[in-house]
Amino acid sequence: MPSSVLQNLMGISARRTALHKLHVVTRFVIAFSIGLAIVFITGPSDIYLAISLLLLSIILTLLGGVPVRSLSKFLVVIVTVTVFIGFSFIFLTQIPGKTTYLEYVLMSIETARGPFTWKILISDGTLTYLFIYCSRIIIMVFSAIFLLGTIDDREVIWGMRSVGLPYGATVVAALFFKGISLFADDFFTVRDAMAVRGVDFAKASLLKKLHLYFYSLIPIFSLMLRRSYDISLALESRGLSPTSKPPMIFHQMRFKTADYLVTILCVVAVFAIYLEKTF
Numbered sequence: 001m002p003s004s005v006l007q008n009l010m011g012i013s014a015r016r017t018a019l020h021k022l023h024v025v026t027r028f029v030i031a032f033s034i035g036l037a038i039v040f041i042t043g044p045s046d047i048y049l050a051i052s053l054l055l056l057s058i059i060l061t062l063l064g065g066v067p068v069r070s071l072s073k074f075l076v077v078i079v080t081v082t083v084f085i086g087f088s089f090i091f092l093t094q095i096p097g098k099t100t101y102l103e104y105v106l107m108s109i110e111t112a113r114g115p116f117t118w119k120i121l122i123s124d125g126t127l128t129y130l131f132i133y134c135s136r137i138i139i140m141v142f143s144a145i146f147l148l149g150t151i152d153d154r155e156v157i158w159g160m161r162s163v164g165l166p167y168g169a170t171v172v173a174a175l176f177f178k179g180i181s182l183f184a185d186d187f188f189t190v191r192d193a194m195a196v197r198g199v200d201f202a203k204a205s206l207l208k209k210l211h212l213y214f215y216s217l218i219p220i221f222s223l224m225l226r227r228s229y230d231i232s233l234a235l236e237s238r239g240l241s242p243t244s245k246p247p248m249i250f251h252q253m254r255f256k257t258a259d260y261l262v263t264i265l266c267v268v269a270v271f272a273i274y275l276e277k278t279f
Contacts, residue, residue: 005177006066006149010074010184014149015065024151024159026259030060031147033266038136040277044128049273050135057142066149078141082134089130090122097125153177155253162253175231186223190216 007013019027034057041050062068068075102122109116153174160170195201199212 004149004152005180006145012067012070012149014067017063017065019060019064020150021256021258022262023162023253023255023259024155025163026255026262027147027150028159029263029266031143033270034060034139034143036270037273038139040273041132041136042277044125044132047128047132050132050139053139054135054142057139057146060146061142061149064146064150066145071145078138082137085137086130086134089133090120090126093126093129094119094121095123095125095129096121097123097128099124151177158253162255171235179227182227183220183224186220186227187216190219190223193219 004014034053037049037053040046041053100121100123102120105117105119107116107118156177157170157174160173161167191201194212194216201209201212204212
């Protein structure tokens with residue numbers, strides 16, 4: 001059984017569930033619908049929509065068989081970035097609300113146009129905007145984990161071929177998802193090579209790690225260019241081009257009743273959110 005894109009990227013394998021029986025295009029529609037619904041989360045009035053999409057993305061990740069426990073270290077990074085964004089949001093914005101929890105003046109300067117005041121203002125409006133902003137990031141992360149954990153490069157080709165897309169487009173899509181796993185392999189190879197030469201990533205500070213990872217981009221990009229050249233030669237040797245005719249199909253994916261129902265449900269849900277926001 002081919003490994004998923006998430007397994008090739010992070011080494012996290014998802015168990016087979018009922019969602020894996022859906023057509024790969026249906027799974028793309030689910031993730032794309034969630035991403036499209038995020039656009040309509042713009043203000044405090046959309047807090048219930050943000051909560052609903054957040055719960056939906058988490059539930060889909062669990063139903064997709066992705067082990068959340070294995071994602072703990074990555075979720076810690078996401079939470080850390082979210083907290084950093086939250087502090088930046090509190091220090092750089094002043095959003096009033098019905099209830100003010102904290103108001104503290106940090107700096108007050110007299111200018112020609114009047115006094116300039118920099119203060120920390122934490123109100124219910126601030127917390128609402130902060131929750132909405134951070135929830136959009138978490139929703140996108142979980143929807144991407146759901147999609148990458150339930151598809152593999154072969155299913156992408158079979159799914160695109162089943163809906164009649166050009167053969168060249170399927171090859172490009174397959175190379176894109178395969179390139180993700182190749183990039184991950186090159187990254188771990190370069191990191192292990194640096195560790196063998198005495199670089200200790202575990203004891204390095206955060207700033208030092210950023211410098212080390214920045215330096216590792218040079219050999220990674222060199223490997224990427226070399227792989228791109230090798231892949232182009234392999235495609236040329238097989239006579240493949242964007243205008244090539246597809247070879248014999250050994251596997252066909254067909255839409256089932258569940259695929260039509262899920263697709264229609266996603267379209268109706270997004271259209272209903274659009275109508276509610278418009279009118």
